[in-house]
Amino acid sequence: MSIAKRQLAASIRNAAHIAEGETLAAFVLDEATERGPNPFPQTSAGVVRHVWAARSFEFRALGIQSAGLPCLLTALAELPLSEPLVQEILRSGPYSLHAFTHGDGCRMxxxxxHSRPNVPLPPLVKPRNSRRGNRTASVESRAQLDLFASAAL
Structure with missing residues (x-):
């Protein structure tokens, strides 16, 4: 059973572990985005982990741009291989979105x-402004990265 586009977008947007959640949700809600063929809606974490780890290498080799892949791989690494998942596929032009849930439409x-080879992703949606300005968050992120870099020395 497919999840309504609005519910899927809300689930993606509300998943704190998905860094590009706003961009992915905007793609889902775009009027041109439609459901794509989905030969394997029922799958498992092990299968998804294997497929998308291989695709991450393929994407780099073929010049395919993507958003959300590192977050997906990190989330899958924390799940048992036998964990049942449900896949949703949406497409628009040269772009495809694959979303994976626990099957309830809420737990993303x-x-x-991703795009086709040598096709840039659509313009990225800027994340919603938090209470702090983007400049403050950016400066804090750089400071944190510098801290980790100096700890490795």
């Missing part, structure tokens, strides 16, 4: 938006 594992 992850989602990946």
């Amino acid at each position: 594992i992850g989602a990946v938006l």
Whole structure:
């Protein structure tokens, strides 16, 4: 049973572990985005982990841009291989989005938006502003990364 586009977008947007959640949700809600053929809606974490780990290498080799792939792979690494998942596929032009849930439409594992080879992703949606300005968050992120870099020395 497919999840309504609005519910899927809300689940992606509300998943704190998906860094590009706003971008992925905007793609789902775009009027041009339609459901794609989905030969394997029922799957498992082990299968999804294997397929998308291989695709991450393929994407780099073929110049395929993606959003959400690192977050998906991280989330899958924390699940048992036999964990049942449900896949949703949406498409628009040269872009495809694959979303994975626990089957209830609410608990989002992850989602990946990708293009065809040598086609850039659609313009990215800027994340919603938090209470702090983007500049403050950016400066804090750089400081945190610098801290980790100096700890490795």
